[in-house]
Amino acid sequence: MQPMGIIAWLVVGGIAGWLASMVIPSGLGLIGDIVVGVIGGFIGGFLFHAIGEVGMTGLSIWNIFVAFVGAVVLLYVIRFFNGRRNIHA
Numbered sequence: 001m002q003p004m005g006i007i008a009w010l011v012v013g014g015i016a017g018w019l020a021s022m023v024i025p026s027g028l029g030l031i032g033d034i035v036v037g038v039i040g041g042f043i044g045g046f047l048f049h050a051i052g053e054v055g056m057t058g059l060s061i062w063n064i065f066v067a068f069v070g071a072v073v074l075l076y077v078i079r080f081f082n083g084r085r086n087i088h089a
Contacts, residue, residue: 008059013037016044016067024075036071044070 014030017037021028028036044066045055055066 009038009041010034012059012063012067013039013041015064016040016071019064019068020071020075023072024079026075026078036074037067040069040071040074041067042070043073044068046070047073 014034014037017033017035017040020026020036020040021033026032026036041063047070048066049055054062057063
C-alpha cells in the first residue's frame with residue numbers, strides 16, 4: 001500500500017469511527033475510534049459487497065458511509081460481548 005493509501009484509510013477510519021462513536025458511545029478515544037473505523041471499513045466493505053453494492057473504493061463520502069456502517073456493526077458486536085458490567089459492589 002502506498003503512503004497516500006495509508007493516510008486515506010486513516011482519514012476515512014477516523015471520520016467513520018468518530019461518527020460511529022457518536023451513535024454508539026465507545027469510550028475508546030481518538031486512536032480507538034480510528035482503529036474501529038478502519039476495521040469497520042473492512043467489515044462494511046465485506047457487507048456491502050455481499051449484497052451486491054460497491055464496497056471501499058477510495059477517499060469519498062461513500063467510503064466514509066461504508067466504513068461508518070461497518071464501525072457501527074463492530075461497536076454493536078463489542079458491546080454484545082463485553083456487555084454492561086456492574087461496577088458497583
